[in-house]
Amino acid sequence: MEVVGRLLALLVVLLLGTGLRSSGLLDGGRTAALNAVAYYAALPALIFVSTYDQPIAGLLSPALLAGLLIVLFGTAAIAWVVHRNRKTQARRSVAVVQSYHSNIGYLGLPLVAATFDAEVTAIASVILGVVTLTQLPLTILLLSTINGADVSLASELRGLATNPVLLSLIGGLAIGTIGVPFPATAATGLEYLGALALPLALLCVGASLEVDLPSIDPGATGSVVALKIGCMPVLAWVVFSLLRVDPATFTASVVMLGTPTAVSTFVFATELGGDAEFASLNVFTTTLASIATLFVLIALVG
Template identity: 75%
Template sequence: MEVLLRLSALLVVLLVGTGLRVSGILDATRTDRLNAVAYYVALPALIFVSTYDQAIGELLSLELVGGLLVVFFTTAGIAWFVHRNKADSGRQGVAIVQSYHSNLGYLGLPLVAATFADPVTAIASVILGVVTLVQVPLTIVVLSTANGADAELAEELRGLAVNPVLVSLLVGLAIGSLGITFPGTAVVGLDAIGSLALPLALLCVGASLDVDLPSIDYGATGSVVAVKIVAMPVLAWVAFSALAVDTATFAASVVMLGTPTAVSTYVFAAQLEGDEEFASLNVFTTTLASIVTLFVLITLIT
């Protein structure tokens, strides 16, 4: 019941964000500012607090990295197979990337932090870093190839080097691995800031959703939902069960890979000539449907 109430609260905050957009309170400029606070302040604070007292050897393992890569590329392969015959290249590329590109930062990590103990959150932070390094370049390649759009992949990769999520992860792991003592008052402050990551992210996601119901392609959207929030977490469950990892690694991996399509895929679609409306719809649909699937996953794990 506690998990259901928590996920229901997430849905409420998501819909509040949509309502604030419709009412004009959260216009594009304010949403961008709120998004910046979540991405550059709250989320890095959450990641740092989760990892600053953990040595990298305690969190990163061959089983974890191997399992993540197997699940990720298997899901990407399934997505290509399912959507390969779409006549509309703008929708084809979007459908493929939105079937594997997970909302690890805005929803995954904050949700894990709010639901599980600290060791699970620490591993989830590492998962965020590892998968981000893979899914962002692949998404750029898929969209630019499908749509014939120019993409500065090298520039995007350079951007990853200064990505606040990855930087905070590396700094936290470095401090933990070196055994550096970090001031307790600073940790308390950062923890408070990090707790804002989930509500801020949900407001931003809700404010970015704009769906035109008459134009919905139910088959295509249904396929994205099925691959992203059903097939991918099932693959994660099977893979990490076979790898016999510890409980914390299993829980973090399955929940993180069971998150909905990332909002950033809408941005990539807009930049690389994909179908923006279709991308927005899939973010909305996978996010709403994931309330149910994440409840099932968390209930089974706990």
């Protein structure tokens, strides 16, 4: 019942964000401000306090790295085959990337931190770094290649050097590996700040969700939903079972890879010639449907 209560609370906050946007109280400017607090403060704080007291060798194992890459590229390959006959290149490109590009930052890590213990959260923070470094370049490459968009992959990769999520992960892992003492008072303050990551992220996601009824393609959207929150976590379950990873790694991996399509895919689709309306619909649909599928995953692994 505790898991049900948590996920229902997530749904309430998500829909609250949508309602506040519809009423005009959470307009573009306020949403951007909340997004900045979540992205540049709350989420990095959560990542740092999850990793600063543990060495990287205990968190990033060869099996974890191999499993993440197998699941990510495996799902992308399946999506390429499933969506090969979409009616336009713009829609095909979006369908492929949204079938594997997970919302591990705004939803995955905060959800894991609110549901599981510190060990699982620390591994989930490392998963966030590895998957971000992999799925972001892959998404940009696929969208720009399929749609013929002019984009500099090198400049996008350089932007990762100033990514606050990755910088906080590197900082936390460095301190944990070296063994430098970190002030308890500062750690407590960061824990309180990190606790804001999930509600702020859900409000921002809810405020960005839009559905344009005339653009609905049930077959295409249904395939994206099935691949993202159905096939991908099942593949993760199989792969990490075969790799015989420890329970904390298994739990973090399956839940993180079972998250819905990231909101950022809508932004990338808009900038790189993808079907933006279709992208928005898929983010909305996978996010709402994931409330049920994440409950199943958490109940199974928990």
